[in-house]
Amino acid sequence: MISYQLRQREYLLQISRAMTSRLDLPSLLRLILTSVAEIVRAEAGLIALRREPTGNLVIRASYGVPVSLLPRFAPLLADFPLRADEYAIPDLQTRLNLVARAILLPLHQVIALPLTFEERLLGVIYLFRSGSIAFSANDENVLASFADQVAIAVRNAQLYQQVSAEKQQLDAIIEHSADGVMILDPDLRILVFNRALSQMTGWPAEQAIGRPCYQVLALEKTSGRSLCSAELVDVHFDGEEPLVVEGELARPGGSRIAVSVTFSPLYDEEGRLSYVIANVVDITRFREAEEMKSTFVSVVSHELKTPVSLIKGYASTLAREDAHWDSETVREGLHVINEESDRLNALINNLLDASRIQAGGFRLERGDVNVVRLAEQVVESFRIQTDRHHFVLDFPADFPAVLGDEERLRQVFNNLISNAIKYAPGGGEIRVGGWDDDKSATVYVADQGIGIPPEEQGKLFQHFYRVDSSLRRSTQGAGLGLYLCKSIVEAHGGRIWLRSEPGKGTTVFFTLPIGDQ
Numbered sequence: 001m002i003s004y005q006l007r008q009r010e011y012l013l014q015i016s017r018a019m020t021s022r023l024d025l026p027s028l029l030r031l032i033l034t035s036v037a038e039i040v041r042a043e044a045g046l047i048a049l050r051r052e053p054t055g056n057l058v059i060r061a062s063y064g065v066p067v068s069l070l071p072r073f074a075p076l077l078a079d080f081p082l083r084a085d086e087y088a089i090p091d092l093q094t095r096l097n098l099v100a101r102a103i104l105l106p107l108h109q110v111i112a113l114p115l116t117f118e119e120r121l122l123g124v125i126y127l128f129r130s131g132s133i134a135f136s137a138n139d140e141n142v143l144a145s146f147a148d149q150v151a152i153a154v155r156n157a158q159l160y161q162q163v164s165a166e167k168q169q170l171d172a173i174i175e176h177s178a179d180g181v182m183i184l185d186p187d188l189r190i191l192v193f194n195r196a197l198s199q200m201t202g203w204p205a206e207q208a209i210g211r212p213c214y215q216v217l218a219l220e221k222t223s224g225r226s227l228c229s230a231e232l233v234d235v236h237f238d239g240e241e242p243l244v245v246e247g248e249l250a251r252p253g254g255s256r257i258a259v260s261v262t263f264s265p266l267y268d269e270e271g272r273l274s275y276v277i278a279n280v281v282d283i284t285r286f287r288e289a290e291e292m293k294s295t296f297v298s299v300v301s302h303e304l305k306t307p308v309s310l311i312k313g314y315a316s317t318l319a320r321e322d323a324h325w326d327s328e329t330v331r332e333g334l335h336v337i338n339e340e341s342d343r344l345n346a347l348i349n350n351l352l353d354a355s356r357i358q359a360g361g362f363r364l365e366r367g368d369v370n371v372v373r374l375a376e377q378v379v380e381s382f383r384i385q386t387d388r389h390h391f392v393l394d395f396p397a398d399f400p401a402v403l404g405d406e407e408r409l410r411q412v413f414n415n416l417i418s419n420a421i422k423y424a425p426g427g428g429e430i431r432v433g434g435w436d437d438d439k440s441a442t443v444y445v446a447d448q449g450i451g452i453p454p455e456e457q458g459k460l461f462q463h464f465y466r467v468d469s470s471l472r473r474s475t476q477g478a479g480l481g482l483y484l485c486k487s488i489v490e491a492h493g494g495r496i497w498l499r500s501e502p503g504k505g506t507t508v509f510f511t512l513p514i515g516d517q
């Protein structure tokens with residue numbers, strides 16, 4: 001008997017060593033359960049742990065009982081007290097008898113071992129025997145002496161599980177944040193680098209991590225002080241205050257985005273800087289919107305003011321009561337007033353169209369359109385406005401009708417031809433023509449004007465965009481024409497693009513779907 005007890009103790013010692021090194025809760029519980037069952041020669045057992053926040057017991061490990069039968073052990077788990085000093089499971093034996101009879105298992109003896117940590121009950125270990133030999137007082141003592149260590153090991157594993165679950169959540173939040181996030185050490189080397197930031201910078205996380213942040217987030221044209229700058233020698237925060245910097249970020253393909261970076265310090269208990277969290281937000285769209293707002297104001301004020309002041313000037317001159325104008329002067333004055341009102345009207349219509357397009361309220365009235373006739377009409381209306389340019393129409397005789405909105409397409413021709421005139425101040429040929437294939441018709445307007453520098457060509461279809469040149473300053477325009485053309489062509493399901501060579505000329509092409517024939 002003595003040697004049996006000794007063996008028990010030795011065995012216990014071995015298990016407690018194994019237990020302390022195990023943090024994975026399920027495997028720890030299995031180890032505990034099989035060990036205690038062996039020590040007291042139990043054939044089956046359960047470990048039930050309290051689940052927060054309800055405090056109900058839930059079976060977390062079993063031994064010698066088919067898993068499918070585990071729910072049937074619920075009566076054993078009911079009425080479990082919260083506090084250790086209230087621990088008692090009344091009628092344990094009766095409950096077991098009930099369960100055993102219901103599931104037809106020969107479980108006759110039961111002992112329950114509470115797991116207590118700091119006055120709280122973490123859970124219970126139940127052990128069962130099938131024979132008629134009840135658990136002895138010695139069994140109970142051996143288990144009781146072991147219970148505290150089991151409780152500590154369980155508690156540690158639970159805490160570890162909780163901490164790693166929280167870490168996983170945090171990692172997921174950082175990784176999936178729509179903003180760029182990185183965590184830097186006090187020497188500003190990158191420790192954590194999320195996906196959004198990889199996309200913004202073009203740096204894969206595995207390459208960015210470990211590098212000084214100025215290599216990865218080198219901002220240009222900064223306003224404010226960036227911590228990611230090669231020249232920076234010491235990192236200094238004003239208490240908890242974050243540092244905010246705005247700047248431009250060159251991306252791998254050569255494009256640029258505007259970003260705002262917020263650097264927040266994180267201190268340890270002694271007040272030393274332990275981490276810097278950098279939050280990077282793409283503010284390109286915001287900047288564009290800001291720029292557009294200010295362009296809008298300047299365009300509108302400039303473009304609207306010119307005709308208004310001309311109209312006002314002529315009208316007030318003609319209206320002077322002390323002067324008598326000859327009919328020639330009056331006609332000239334009225335002519336200017338008439339033309340400038342037209343311009344005002346056109347500009348206002350363009351502005352309205354542009355805002356309609358942006359609001360998504362742009363509807364086409366489709367029908368068969370004879371593009372050749374439309375081109376001829378528009379060319380005729382321009383022919384009288386210029387004697388420097390000569391127009392050539394170049395369509396094949398069987399050019400098909402297209403399916404479209406005639407008035408909108410007239411606007412496209414008007415804008416393209418007015419550009420061809422405006423941006424070829426020296427005159428030359430303006431050719432309007434097209435060709436077709438089975439599915440679509442392609443139309444072009446070609447001039448021999450100043451052309452467009454290659455780097456500007458992609459931007460012209462944005463609204464309010466005008467190429468900065470001396471001609472731009474001397475010609476009028478809101479930078480809306482090509483934007484409207486693009487919107488109209490795309491609403492038809494077509495495409496618009498241009499080819500241009502500075503000094504030689506520009507050709508704008510667009511496609512339209514062919515109507516039923």
Ligand code: ATP
Pocket residue numbers: 350415419420423424447449450451452460465466467468472476477478479480481482483505506
């Ligand atoms: P708006 O058409 O609103 O009166 P705009 O002519 O300046 O003003 P767009 O028609 O959108 O605006 O053209 C945008 C810019 O593209 C122009 O300012 C000009 O710099 C350039 N551009 C357009 N067409 C030509 C062309 N045929 N040749 C050279 N530059 C052109």
Ligand code: MG
Pocket residue numbers: 415418419477480481482
């Ligand atoms: Mg134009």
